[in-house]
Amino acid sequence: MTATRSARERARAELTQEIKDEARRQLADVGAHGLSLRAVARELGLVSSAIYRYFPSRDRLLTDLIVDAYNAIGEAAEQADPGTGAAPRERWLAIWQGTRDWARAHPHEYALIYGSPIPGYAAPQDTVVPASRVALALVKTLTHTELRNIDGEVPPELRAQAETLTKALGILAGPETVSRLLMAWTQLFGAISFDLFGQYVGSVDPADAFFAHSAKRMAEFVGL
Amino acid sequence: MTATRSARERARAELTQEIKDEARRQLADVGAHGLSLRAVARELGLVSSAIYRYFPSRDRLLTDLIVDAYNAIGEAAEQADPGTGAAPRERWLAIWQGTRDWARAHPHEYALIYGSPIPGYAAPQDTVVPASRVALALVKTLTHTELRNIDGEVPPELRAQAETLTKALGILAGPETVSRLLMAWTQLFGAISFDLFGQYVGSVDPADAFFAHSAKRMAEFVGL
DNA sequence: CCTTGTCAAGAGCACTGCTCTCTTTTGTGC
DNA sequence: GCACAAAAGAGAGCAGTGCTCTTGACAAGG
Numbered sequence: 001m002t003a004t005r006s007a008r009e010r011a012r013a014e015l016t017q018e019i020k021d022e023a024r025r026q027l028a029d030v031g032a033h034g035l036s037l038r039a040v041a042r043e044l045g046l047v048s049s050a051i052y053r054y055f056p057s058r059d060r061l062l063t064d065l066i067v068d069a070y071n072a073i074g075e076a077a078e079q080a081d082p083g084t085g086a087a088p089r090e091r092w093l094a095i096w097q098g099t100r101d102w103a104r105a106h107p108h109e110y111a112l113i114y115g116s117p118i119p120g121y122a123a124p125q126d127t128v129v130p131a132s133r134v135a136l137a138l139v140k141t142l143t144h145t146e147l148r149n150i151d152g153e154v155p156p157e158l159r160a161q162a163e164t165l166t167k168a169l170g171i172l173a174g175p176e177t178v179s180r181l182l183m184a185w186t187q188l189f190g191a192i193s194f195d196l197f198g199q200y201v202g203s204v205d206p207a208d209a210f211f212a213h214s215a216k217r218m219a220e221f222v223g224l
Numbered sequence: 225m226t227a228t229r230s231a232r233e234r235a236r237a238e239l240t241q242e243i244k245d246e247a248r249r250q251l252a253d254v255g256a257h258g259l260s261l262r263a264v265a266r267e268l269g270l271v272s273s274a275i276y277r278y279f280p281s282r283d284r285l286l287t288d289l290i291v292d293a294y295n296a297i298g299e300a301a302e303q304a305d306p307g308t309g310a311a312p313r314e315r316w317l318a319i320w321q322g323t324r325d326w327a328r329a330h331p332h333e334y335a336l337i338y339g340s341p342i343p344g345y346a347a348p349q350d351t352v353v354p355a356s357r358v359a360l361a362l363v364k365t366l367t368h369t370e371l372r373n374i375d376g377e378v379p380p381e382l383r384a385q386a387e388t389l390t391k392a393l394g395i396l397a398g399p400e401t402v403s404r405l406l407m408a409w410t411q412l413f414g415a416i417s418f419d420l421f422g423q424y425v426g427s428v429d430p431a432d433a434f435f436a437h438s439a440k441r442m443a444e445f446v447g448l
Numbered sequence: 449c450c451t452t453g454t455c456a457a458g459a460g461c462a463c464t465g466c467t468c469t470c471t472t473t474t475g476t477g478c
Numbered sequence: 479g480c481a482c483a484a485a486a487g488a489g490a491g492c493a494g495t496g497c498t499c500t501t502g503a504c505a506a507g508g
Contacts, residue, residue, distance in 0.1 A: 007506095008454080010505085012455095031340075032340070033257070034493085035490080037495085037496065037497090038495070046456075046457090046493095047456065047457050047458070048496085048497085049456075049457070049458075049459095049498080049499090050456050052498085053454085057496080057497080058497090084486080112340075114417075114423075115340025116255075116256070116335035116340055117335075118507090128426045131426075132426065132442065138449075143502080155436070156269070156433075158434050158437050160435035161427070161428045161429075161433070161434070179434065179437055179438075179441075180441070182427060182434060183411060183438050184440075186409055186414040186438075187407065187410060187414060189414060189418070190411060190413060190415070190418075191407075192280055193338075193414070193417065194414075196415070197338070199338075199413075202356065203385070203406060205385075207383070208381070209382035210382050210403065213379060213382050213403055214380070214403075214407050216374075217403075217404070217407065220444070231474095232474080236485095260463085260465090261466090262463080262464070270487075270488095271489070272464095273466080273468090273487080273488075273490095274486070274488075277487080281466080282464095282466090308500065346501080389473080442479095
């Protein structure tokens, strides 16, 4: 029973994966805007309506690709991390670099997750966890290190949010440090987005040096 | 001669504006993805092909809206600036706040300019100047003030880019300060994008306090 | 064997951007 | 005042889209 059922399900899972792979391929060519279900089906030797056996809508396909992309960039960040053997600052810089490298290698997938939310607003529920992987990798960098905590006035609302985060992450850091981590996280993806979306064209066009410099300054900024 | 000609041209300019206005209205409803030339024409009591007398393509219409949006957010930043009478730090904070307020009031227009570049890549040439208005407002904040210059190692490529910028802007600031200004600029729009695009959902959901705090910390960061 | 559920195919609907051709309007020089 | 030319709108049509519905083939389970 389970054998036959898994036979069917295996075929189903396989084709589902093939559809996603082909969609990802087309994404790299024409971007999310130009992704066409009919073209995907055509390439796979299927008729367009067959796709709907596997994905209820184009937006749902895109949402699945979004989750995959979050996991891919998260894994890239984790892979770039040299691990606990290296100095925290080196780990931090490596993660920044690795994250950017993935984004530059997969610009359309990056735009899918960090660009404008094109579809009928992808369910945040499914994306929250994979979306935090890069941030988590950065945070892990400074959990087991002598982190010089930073003092500073933090308004009460932000202080409360920061304390909720420290509890959830199990990290030993004051509200000011947590705020700075959030700013660094914002800086990382802000810089990648500005670079990929062409905002640096008039100022720091090959943005490599600027990005590396930002990584260092933000490391200092959070106390590394 | 010029009178009659300008009569035609006035009518033409008027209808061109009406098309853009209606398009902007629909943009607020359905976003850039859902903007339809036929729907715009329908709403204006025109037939779809008539639009093409005014805009050669949908992408060209979007490009025009992009330029308008850059100017609108730039003007919002300039309006928020209390001017040379106020303290530089106050001006800085006001500009941050004003920029964010505009973005929150016009999320789809913001996404059009700072989200993923959806169309056939809008000509950067037309957008570079209006795109720099917010950054310019921020820079103006600290031109005529005793700006304590910040020292710091800056890699040669970045140093060269920074020096080109100082010359172009006519600003008295060392490469490290210019780099930090670029980071602050990135932080401003990175934070707005993260807020609008839902990346702060799991962490600092009403992001007001965090944003205001970031504005202060980045003011210090650039030497204000 | 025969029922039952799964899947792909194909036609079709309503919509899109865009391109033609045709007709109407509008301003101008004679 | 009138013929002429330029400009602008109307309408049909093309190729493409997402999506729905019905129909026919196939394989698994009783």
